[in-house]
Amino acid sequence: MTDIQLQPTQKQLQGTMSVPGDKSISHRSVIFSGLAEGTSHITNFLTGEDCLRTVEAFREMGVRIDQQDDRLTVYGRGIQGLKEPSSPLNFGNSGTTARLMSGILAGLPLFTTAFGDASLSKRPMDRVVVPLKQMGADITGRDENRLLPLAFRGRKLEGTVHELTVRSAQVKSALLLAGMLADGETKVVELGQTRNHTEMLLPEFGVNLNVEGAAITIEGGQQPQASDIKIPGDISSAAFFIVAASIVPGSDLIIKDVGLNATRDGIIQAMKKMGADIETDIHTYIGREPVGDVRVRSSRLKALQLDGELIPNLIDEIPIIALAATQAEGTTVIKDAEELKFKETDRIEAVVTTLTKLGAEVEATEDGMVIHGGASLTGGSVHSYGDHRIGMMGAVASLISAEPVTIQDKDCINISYPSFFEHLNEVLR
């Protein structure tokens, strides 16, 4: 486990940068092209550890995938061409791999077992296992099928209506993929809007689905066809630089080609409500995904209340928004965010402990946190909790801390942003 000590700096964030490809879309691009017939080319693929777990899973199922830097060529042989892996699939730290692949493994005529690292092995899998069983899936796992490792004795599933009880794009996507392999029609009714990359990207592979408000319907027995996909920059990675440029006085930063999907732009909405100086310009669509440049200039921030429908739209950005809130005027309250407890670590606890150690005043609540603004961060030594987004939050905090910030176990940042420190150094001037 490697630590990093970040010294206080007088520098600002200046210039133009790009962030790596979107994590959610990268996973989906490999899954859909791995199931497809024909050769797909993927560019600006996120080569973080999580997405490479999905690549490995398809390789284990006999799909040839060539990688050259951030470009993948996937030689799909169709759903029927997938072979049974001879050893257990390792999903590492990746919740998206675990949930989405479960939807597929349940519905293929193969026997597979899958496991994850210590963090993933604690995260709930019953949210996909229970509805998949309603479709006829044969899945067994640890702790009454609630936790990895899981074993899938794949079989033909029956299309079913699912009324979701969690707000989760991973669960929605797993059930839509299972529905694509099943007999008949599958309908997934969401509890609230979550990221819609599955619905946006599947049609690029020739798969039809019908979206009507909160209900998404997919007809079973559809075979995806190869497609060429360019992945937009990840707004969740851009978020660290959006907040950094907002809170480091004198900054003026342009982040190019960021995915600005309306189900993912909550960070921009929230920061603007806090008084951040952010301009976005959607200049192109990659497939159906809007892409644009984001310009951020530092500004004085004010507190806000974050809750309800906006939460799923910025769930991964709450750690870095919490850091921004320590610098705002007034008290920020975050509610309806209990899902944070089921991420790579319990992010309510991790954010509160980390920011408190760095000199901020933050309290945990049942479903969120209360952050008192106007803090002068002192610095100190904090743990990443093995969670990439907590590690990056600590690194951004160092830019406004009086003393050095040490981040213990910084390597987890490779999960979603292997070039994070390089990019940060490049824009600090």
Ligand code: S3P
């Ligand atoms: C993701 C959905 C979100 C998000 C995760 C990626 C996805 O999880 O936190 O980082 O790619 O579908 P939930 O859908 O479980 O909230």
